[in-house]
Amino acid sequence: xSQATPKSGVQIEFVRQQMLPEQAAPAVSxxxxxxxxxxxxxxxxxxxxxxxxxxxxYLIVPPIANFLIFDAVWSGxxxxxxxxxxxxxxxxxxxxxxxxxxxxxxxxxxIYGRYPDEQQWRVNIVWLMFFxxxxxxxxxSIGFKRENIVFMVxxxxxxxxxxxxxxxxxVQGTYLPLAILAVLALAAAYGFARGSQxxxxxxxxxxxxxxxxxxxxxxxxxxxFGLERVQTDVWGGLLVTMVxxxxxIAASLPIGIALALGRRSDMPIVRFVCIVxxxxxxxxxLITVLFMSSVMLPLFLPEGVTxxxxxxxxxxxxxxxxxxxxxxxxxxxQALPKGQYEGAMALGLNWGQMMRMIILPQALKLVIPGxxxxxxxxxxxxxxxxxxxxxxxxxxxxxxxxxxxxxTPVQSLTGLVFASIIYxxxxxxxxRYSMYMEQRLDTSHRS
Amino acid sequence: xxxxxxxxxxxDAPPKVALLxxxxxRSWLFQILLGVAVAYLVYSGWVNMNANLQAAGVASGFGFxxxxxxxxxxxxxxxxxxxxxxxxxxxxxxxxNTLIIAVVGIIFATIMGFLLGIARLSNNWIVSRLATxxxxxxxNVPLLLQIFIWYFGVLRLLPQPRESLDFGPxxxxxxxxxxxxxxxxxxxxxxxLYALIIGIAIAFGVSRWAYRRQMATGQRFPSLWVxxxxxxxxxxxxxxGLGAPLTWDMPVLGGFRPSGxxxxxxxxxxxxxxxxTYTAAFIAEIVRAGILGVSKGQSEAxxxxxxxxxxxLRLVVIPQALRIIIPPLTSQYLNLTKNxxxxxxxxxxxxxxVFAGTALNQTGQAVEIISITMLTYLTFSLLTSAFMNxxxxxxxxxxx
Numbered sequence: 001x002s003q004a005t006p007k008s009g010v011q012i013e014f015v016r017q018q019m020l021p022e023q024a025a026p027a028v029s030x031x032x033x034x035x036x037x038x039x040x041x042x043x044x045x046x047x048x049x050x051x052x053x054x055x056x057x058y059l060i061v062p063p064i065a066n067f068l069i070f071d072a073v074w075s076g077x078x079x080x081x082x083x084x085x086x087x088x089x090x091x092x093x094x095x096x097x098x099x100x101x102x103x104x105x106x107x108x109x110x111i112y113g114r115y116p117d118e119q120q121w122r123v124n125i126v127w128l129m130f131f132x133x134x135x136x137x138x139x140x141s142i143g144f145k146r147e148n149i150v151f152m153v154x155x156x157x158x159x160x161x162x163x164x165x166x167x168x169x170x171v172q173g174t175y176l177p178l179a180i181l182a183v184l185a186l187a188a189a190y191g192f193a194r195g196s197q198x199x200x201x202x203x204x205x206x207x208x209x210x211x212x213x214x215x216x217x218x219x220x221x222x223x224x225f226g227l228e229r230v231q232t233d234v235w236g237g238l239l240v241t242m243v244x245x246x247x248x249i250a251a252s253l254p255i256g257i258a259l260a261l262g263r264r265s266d267m268p269i270v271r272f273v274c275i276v277x278x279x280x281x282x283x284x285x286l287i288t289v290l291f292m293s294s295v296m297l298p299l300f301l302p303e304g305v306t307x308x309x310x311x312x313x314x315x316x317x318x319x320x321x322x323x324x325x326x327x328x329x330x331x332x333x334q335a336l337p338k339g340q341y342e343g344a345m346a347l348g349l350n351w352g353q354m355m356r357m358i359i360l361p362q363a364l365k366l367v368i369p370g371x372x373x374x375x376x377x378x379x380x381x382x383x384x385x386x387x388x389x390x391x392x393x394x395x396x397x398x399x400x401x402x403x404x405x406x407x408t409p410v411q412s413l414t415g416l417v418f419a420s421i422i423y424x425x426x427x428x429x430x431x432r433y434s435m436y437m438e439q440r441l442d443t444s445h446r447s
Numbered sequence: 448x449x450x451x452x453x454x455x456x457x458x459d460a461p462p463k464v465a466l467l468x469x470x471x472x473r474s475w476l477f478q479i480l481l482g483v484a485v486a487y488l489v490y491s492g493w494v495n496m497n498a499n500l501q502a503a504g505v506a507s508g509f510g511f512x513x514x515x516x517x518x519x520x521x522x523x524x525x526x527x528x529x530x531x532x533x534x535x536x537x538x539x540x541x542x543x544n545t546l547i548i549a550v551v552g553i554i555f556a557t558i559m560g561f562l563l564g565i566a567r568l569s570n571n572w573i574v575s576r577l578a579t580x581x582x583x584x585x586x587n588v589p590l591l592l593q594i595f596i597w598y599f600g601v602l603r604l605l606p607q608p609r610e611s612l613d614f615g616p617x618x619x620x621x622x623x624x625x626x627x628x629x630x631x632x633x634x635x636x637x638x639x640l641y642a643l644i645i646g647i648a649i650a651f652g653v654s655r656w657a658y659r660r661q662m663a664t665g666q667r668f669p670s671l672w673v674x675x676x677x678x679x680x681x682x683x684x685x686x687x688g689l690g691a692p693l694t695w696d697m698p699v700l701g702g703f704r705p706s707g708x709x710x711x712x713x714x715x716x717x718x719x720x721x722x723x724t725y726t727a728a729f730i731a732e733i734v735r736a737g738i739l740g741v742s743k744g745q746s747e748a749x750x751x752x753x754x755x756x757x758x759x760l761r762l763v764v765i766p767q768a769l770r771i772i773i774p775p776l777t778s779q780y781l782n783l784t785k786n787x788x789x790x791x792x793x794x795x796x797x798x799x800x801v802f803a804g805t806a807l808n809q810t811g812q813a814v815e816i817i818s819i820t821m822l823t824y825l826t827f828s829l830l831t832s833a834f835m836n837x838x839x840x841x842x843x844x845x846x847x
Contacts, residue, residue: 039572046571053573269478273485283828285785286822292821293802295813299499300492380589387792394592413600420588420596427587 066418075104083408098414102406109400113236113391122163123239129156130242138433140207140440157250158217164243166229171222174327177217182211189277232310236391238422240310244317244392245381249325249375251318256325257364261355263326264333274326287384289316294388313385321378328370332363365441372434376427394419494821496814511810512538518805520713520796530541534806541798542823548718548797549784555723556783559778567735578731591789593725598717598793605713608704618708619698626698627710633692639682646681649672714795718787726783730776737772738764770842774835781831785824798823 024030028037041047073082073091082099083089091097103110112120133152136142161167189207193200235243262274281289292317298306307315336359344354364371384397397415401407500507512535519529524543527536585593603622606612611621618627627635632639650673657670686693698708741764749759788799803820808814 039570042570047584050573053571055575057573096489269482273481279829280825283825283829285788285799285824287788287791287799288817288821288824290804291799291807292817295807296817299496299814302495303492303499303502345713376587380587383589383591384789387789388609394589394595398595409603412603413596416592416596416600419592423589423592424584424587428583431587 067097069093072100073097074100076101077105078405079408079411082406082414084411087408088116089408098417099406099408099410100414100418102400102411102414103418105406106397106400109396110237110393112239113396114234115230115236115239116228116234119230122227122230126160126163129159130246154213158220162221162225162227164230164235164239165232166224166227167221168224168227168229169221171218174218175215178214182207182214185211232308235310237396238393240385240390240395241379241382241393242438243310244314244385245379246373247314248317248321248378248382249371251314252322252325252374252378253371255318255322257329257360258331259322259326260329278323278326281320282327286317286320286381287387287428289320290384290388292316293319309388309390313388313390317378317382317385320381321374324374324377325371328367328374329363332365332367333359335366336363365439368441369434369438372430372437376430376434379427379430380423393422470707500814505619505811507812509814509815511812511815514810516806518809520801521794522715522796534802534810537806538798538819541796541801543740544801545784545787545794545799547795548715548722548787548790548795549780552719552722552726552783552787553780555719556726556779559723559727563727563731564734564738567731568738582731585725586732589737590725590786591722591792594717594721594793595787597721598714598767602713602717610844611700611705616695617695619700619705621702621705622713623710624713626705627709628698629696629707629709631694631696633694635689635692638689639686639692642682642685643678646677646679646785649677651679653677691838712795714790714793717793718790718795722786725786726779729779729782733772733775733779734768737768740771741767773838773842777831777835777838781828784827788824 025034028034040050076082076099080089081099081101082091084091084093084095086093107118108117112123115123131147133156137145137148137152183209186204189203190200193203259274259278261279262270266270266276290313293312294309297312297315301307340358340362341354344358349357382392383394385392386398391399397419401412401415479708497507504661515530515535516532516534516537517529520537520540523540524545524547525536525540526532527540545675563578563582566574567582569575569578605620605622608621608623611626612621613619616628618625620626644723650670652667653673654670657668661667696707698705704710745763745767749763754762787797790797791800791804798820803816807816
């Protein structure tokens with residue numbers, strides 16, 4: 001019996017004195033094989049699930065790829081390119097693929113609508129200003145934020161309005177009311193300052209600058225610049241989609257902030273009005289709001305005052321999205337700790353100063369992701385305007401299918417697939433941006 | 448001394464402030480100004496509207512609801528006759544069609560959404576990737592476009608009635624819709640329904656009794672199986688005992704359209720598929736957030752107490768996840784109901800399409816019709832938020 005047991009006192013044959021060097025994991029649990037085992041085939045049930053998913057992919061992906069790419073028609077001049085022989089075209093019977101040639105032929109319409117060809121450079125300048133101003137604004141690493149915001153808020157809207165419509169508005173009637181308003185505002189600023197025994201000059205200066213700016217804007221809108229007038233009913237495509245989405249979000253931000261502040265106000269009537277406004281617009285579908293603004297709104301206006309169709313849709317969209325924006329902003333206001341309000345009040349700031357300098361900058365920063373998400377929702381919702389007869393991007397794609405030049409069974413599906421790709425690219429990149437901002441704001445908050 | 452006296456004197460007398468700078472007075476000034484402005488807007492709108500309506504010679508008032516509508520409606524849950532039915536009835540038909548698409552859509556969206564939400568959390572790479580791609584795609588393409596894709600893109604590819612896809616006992620599918628077999632109850636069919644109601648009552652009673660007994664004695668009772676047995680078994684016994692009083696009216700292929708059976712119109716199918724797949728993507732995100740929101744310590748504590756995995760899910764994780772999930776889930780349900788108004792684009796005859804669309808075009812009474820439509824949706828939404836408040840109050844964490 002030479003069994004080595006320490007108890008018996010027999011010599012122990014081998015005791016390891018040193019730690020063995022670490023060994024790599026077995027080949028089956030590392031590298032690609034290990035990954036596959038762990039993530040795809042860890043158990044019988046999971047294996048069945050994985051195989052089922054692969055089968056589903058096999059069912060879905062090849063037909064889609066064939067339709068989009070391999071069987072698709074990329075060039076052609078009319079419907080014969082995208083029709084089968086039985087339908088009077090050149091494709092073999094049973095062919096089923098996308099007709100990108102049709103999309104190519106309509107590309108100009110999809111972007112500009114029926115905007116006159118020789119005037120499209122105006123739209124191009126607007127695109128350039130928009131993306132040239134927006135992209136640096138969205139990138140935190142690029143400076144000149146203040147200048148950029150001034151450009152986007154003051155220069156861009158006026159320039160866009162003049163470029164797209166051609167300017168030359170009838171502004172004669174607005175000078176007098178504006179002057180009266182200016183006098184009233186100056187008097188109010190002076191009165192408030194005197195009442196609180198403070199220096200009236202800064203308030204008067206700000207008011208004067210604002211009204212001088214308004215006078216300049218009104219005068220600019222009245223000038224013609226020699227641009228040809230383009231009525232809004234020939235606008236269409238991505239142009240209209242962008243105009244509605246951007247105007248909607250631009251109008252909804254200030255209105256939404258005002259509503260959110262009003263909803264959290266101590267004044268009962270103000271709070272009541274704001275709650276009713278917000279809950280009403282949030283409680284009804286956008287399409288009924290658009291119906292209302294296109295059918296009912298003209299009835300509420302004095303005789304002779306008419307808006308064009310696009311403007312009416314814009315009003316509906318702005319009312320609707322400002323109610324949603326108000327709730328987003330309210331979320332930011334509620335997320336701020338009470339100490340921020342108390343600290344501001346302890347410093348002796350009045351309500352306006354507290355909001356402007358302490359509360360809103362923090363609250364709005366907190367809700368940037370929420371604002372972007374509202375914008376995504378609004379961007380998707382712009383498609384609804386086609387129901388009231390505007391030709392937005394989706395609307396112009398739908399209406400192009402009635403053109404006999406390209407009428408084939410695949411035309412409708414091709415147009416819709418193209419639209420979904422474009423909408424997906426826009427919305428997906430915006431949602432990624434919102435996630436990126438969320439992370440950025442999150443870390444800056446913790447440190 | 449004099450200084451303190453002076454100080455006291457100032458403090459005693461209320462400080463003299465301009466009325467405009469008295470916070471109370473100022474707040475009332477603002478409120479009165481706002482009230483006057485709102486009142487003026489409403490008043491001038493009302494005056495203008497009356498003048499405009501008179502100038503246009505449009506009738507006003509709600510008398511039109513009793514008048515004969517005279518147009519046909521493609522789908523109606525109640526009797527509707529083109530010749531004799533009124534606009535009021537059109538409204539009811541529209542509301543019912545909205546409700547049916549909402550209820551069916553909510554059921555499908557919930558099932559799909561929960562499956563997708565759980566799939567996104569799966570450790571299985573391909574499952575979670577598939578679910579994620581689906582969710583991203585569905586959320587980032589406008590709903591109206593998805594409805595169009597289903598209606599103009601996919602359903603238009605279905606065969607003509609003559610070449611209908613035949614699913615045997617499940618009915619026929621072709622470009623004119625889905626033709627399902629229609630159940631025809633024979634004599635005594637009502638007793639099966641009564642049995643079902645009694646079965647549900649028994650199941651409910653048993654589960655309450657079992658719960659109370661377990662609380663008192665710790666003994667468990669398989670109330671789930673007994674309840675299921677009562678709900679399924681009792682009607683089944685009655686059904687078989689009565690000699691199976693049920694026949695199916697099968698759709699039969701015809702030239703123009705199949706005859707017999709129940710017809711599900713293609714607009715309904717397209718809207719249902721689009722609404723439920725779109726909403727499911729949002730529900731999936733809510734479910735995922737809800738499950739992730741239950742901290743891991745809860746599961747660990749449950750395991751430490753000796754609960755099995757199933758019990759842990761059923762008794763610990765899911766109740767807490769539901770607390771997070773249900774409020775946003777209800778608002779998704781509400782969104783689905785409101786989004787059903789997009790049916791107007793493909794002419795599925797729900798409230799917006801048939802009432803705010805066709806009826807409005809025929810009568811021209813925009814103010815009344817749009818107001819009724821908006822108030823109807825508003826009622827849905829207020830009822831939903833009332834439920835949500837009640838639920839939140841019920842499940843709110845009672846903290847120290």
